[in-house]
Amino acid sequence: MSLIAFLGAIEAGLLFGLVALGVFISFRILDFPDLTVDGSLPLGAATAATLIVSGADPYLATLAAMAAGALAGLVTALLNVWLGILHLLASILTMISLYTINLRVMGKPNQALLGEATVFTPFEGLGLPFYWLTPVCLLLLLVLAVWLVTRFLTSEIGLGMRATGANPRMAASQGIETGRMKMLGIALSNSLVGLTGALFAQIQGGADITMGVGVIVVGLAAVILGEAVLSTRTILLATIGCVIGSILYRLAVAFALNAEFLGLQAQDLKLITAVLVVIAMSLPGLRRRWHGRRRRR
Amino acid sequence: MIRVEEICVTFNAGSAIETKALRDLQLTIPAGEFVTVIGSNGAGKSTLLNLIAGETRSDSGRVLIEESDVTGWSTARRSALVARVFQDPMAGSCENLTLQENLALASSRGQRRGLSQAVNRERQEEFRRRIAQLGLGLDKRLNDRMGLLSGGQRQAVSLVMATINPMKILLLDEHTAALDPKTAAFVMALTDRIIRRLSLTTMMVTHSMRQALGHGDRTVMLHEGRIVLDVAGDERSRMRVEDLLHLFEQVRGQALDDDKLLLD
Numbered sequence: 325m326s327l328i329a330f331l332g333a334i335e336a337g338l339l340f341g342l343v344a345l346g347v348f349i350s351f352r353i354l355d356f357p358d359l360t361v362d363g364s365l366p367l368g369a370a371t372a373a374t375l376i377v378s379g380a381d382p383y384l385a386t387l388a389a390m391a392a393g394a395l396a397g398l399v400t401a402l403l404n405v406w407l408g409i410l411h412l413l414a415s416i417l418t419m420i421s422l423y424t425i426n427l428r429v430m431g432k433p434n435q436a437l438l439g440e441a442t443v444f445t446p447f448e449g450l451g452l453p454f455y456w457l458t459p460v461c462l463l464l465l466l467v468l469a470v471w472l473v474t475r476f477l478t479s480e481i482g483l484g485m486r487a488t489g490a491n492p493r494m495a496a497s498q499g500i501e502t503g504r505m506k507m508l509g510i511a512l513s514n515s516l517v518g519l520t521g522a523l524f525a526q527i528q529g530g531a532d533i534t535m536g537v538g539v540i541v542v543g544l545a546a547v548i549l550g551e552a553v554l555s556t557r558t559i560l561l562a563t564i565g566c567v568i569g570s571i572l573y574r575l576a577v578a579f580a581l582n583a584e585f586l587g588l589q590a591q592d593l594k595l596i597t598a599v600l601v602v603i604a605m606s607l608p609g610l611r612r613r614w615h616g617r618r619r620r621r
Numbered sequence: 622m623i624r625v626e627e628i629c630v631t632f633n634a635g636s637a638i639e640t641k642a643l644r645d646l647q648l649t650i651p652a653g654e655f656v657t658v659i660g661s662n663g664a665g666k667s668t669l670l671n672l673i674a675g676e677t678r679s680d681s682g683r684v685l686i687e688e689s690d691v692t693g694w695s696t697a698r699r700s701a702l703v704a705r706v707f708q709d710p711m712a713g714s715c716e717n718l719t720l721q722e723n724l725a726l727a728s729s730r731g732q733r734r735g736l737s738q739a740v741n742r743e744r745q746e747e748f749r750r751r752i753a754q755l756g757l758g759l760d761k762r763l764n765d766r767m768g769l770l771s772g773g774q775r776q777a778v779s780l781v782m783a784t785i786n787p788m789k790i791l792l793l794d795e796h797t798a799a800l801d802p803k804t805a806a807f808v809m810a811l812t813d814r815i816i817r818r819l820s821l822t823t824m825m826v827t828h829s830m831r832q833a834l835g836h837g838d839r840t841v842m843l844h845e846g847r848i849v850l851d852v853a854g855d856e857r858s859r860m861r862v863e864d865l866l867h868l869f870e871q872v873r874g875q876a877l878d879d880d881k882l883l884l885d
Binding site: 475476478479480481482483484486487490491493494495496497498499500501502 | 674676695696697698700701703704705707712713714715716717718722725726727729730731732734735736737738739740782
């Protein structure tokens with residue numbers, strides 16, 4: 325693998341580390357399987373790209389993308405909390421609605437960002453080669469994001485959110501408004517995914533209506549890989565694990581695609597990811613069954 | 622003070638399995654009184670507790686705690702006034718959080734939660750002091766996950782969690798029923814000690830007649846959603862388990878087949 329391909333994998337791994345953090349908050353902290361992310365990633369991309377093309381400051385455009393993501397997450401949480409729609413279904417409904425909304429935001433299926441100033445433009449004068457610039461910026465951003473998410477989840481509100489996911493009855497009896505916690509958590513999770521979409525559009529030079537397909541599976545793969553590599557004993561280890569897992573996933577994919585004897589092509593990526601997630605999720609159960617059988621013998 | 626006025630609770634209203642869990646229930650518990658509630662399965666004990674905690678809504682009537690009408694309040698809102706220990710040791714705490722994180726959750730009960738760190742050194746000292754009073758050696762295990770503790774240890778910690786913050790009433794929902802006899806006796810002695818020290822208004826639901834008469838100041842017996850016995854003072858202190866059992870059989874109009882009530 326060339327240095328540029330390696331850095332490309334690191335870059336994608338860091339970028340989707342934000343998705344992994346978001347998925348960690350919904351799936352692991354709140355126990356809320358949220359598929360909204362498949363829609364909120366292109367929503368973030370579409371919002372940022374459309375605003376930048378119409379002359380907005382890229383930083384403001386990126387903030388707007390985060391707000392749009394948060395709003396999408398809030399809709400999912402409200403469908404669940406207020407209307408009592410099953411969480412999974414609520415998130416699918418939002419995801420489907422976002423397909424239309426994203427087309428409306430862009431007015432077409434994609435929006436190019438060629439030659440526009442991006443959030444990375446101010447750092448271009450620092451003398452780093454272009455293939456180093458984005459990974460370094462993303463690394464700094466991810467360090468900040470991990471620190472902020474960890475601080476939040478160990479704060480009083482964050483602890484209330486963790487209790488909401490782990491034991492809602494106990495949480496309510498300790499004075500935690502569990503419905504409000506779900507709204508906050510799912511909004512936060514999707515704002516991270518909206519941010520990913522905005523940065524993704526600015527890195528790859530445009531937003532596309534299909535860029536969200538399978539984001540949830542990639543995020544989940546990163547979370548599970550992170551849990552396998554690092555322990556989940558503390559929140560800090562778990563959040564760092566999300567980012568490490570995301571990078572490992574991208575490296576594994578890059579190696580697989582570069583290993584010519586495997587004969588894999590870029591379009592095989594989604595299938596490989598799904599198979600990886602199935603294996604990772606079934607391993608603990610299979611291991612238990614295997615040990616059980618041996619003991620009985 | 623707890624006051625329950627003309628409360629009716631119906632489950633599955635309008636369906637074939639409609640059950641009237643509480644019928645026109647009236648009950649006033651003055652401040653500082655420790656009431657034990659007894660009754661057979663389905664008598665409405667747990668419904669009454671859930672009603673006061675805010676988990677169950679009534680069809681009619683009012684619930685007052687101190688002087689506040691809390692009838693329309695959510696469980697979370699009532700938590701500033703009500704603390705509770707569940708029957709299932711797993712239900713009262715989060716097993717994936719550490720002991721001190723669980724205690725931190727309880728210390729903020731009834732208060733505004735902010736973005737400051739939930740566990741700080743000052744709180745840690747307070748937790749260590751409170752947990753050391755249990756005499757279980759758990760003060761050295763504040764960083765252990767709650768799931769690593771035994772059922773008895775978890776119930777003891779639940780009692781500390783319930784009383785770590787000022788509140789008006791304590792609800793105990795058969796909180797020793799899931800424990801072995803020795804641990805149950807320990808948790809019950811601890812309960813008595815805490816209630817007496819803080820002179821808490823307490824309502825304890827129990828399955829055990831001995832526990833109902835042996836603890837607290839007053840005993841209430843529920844049957845089919847109504848209060849059929851309400852004793853306190855001398856009358857109660859003269860009463861033996863057999864008398865209570867006899868009364869119990871009378872209201873049920875049949876011989877008692879539930880041996881569990883006799884034995885524990």
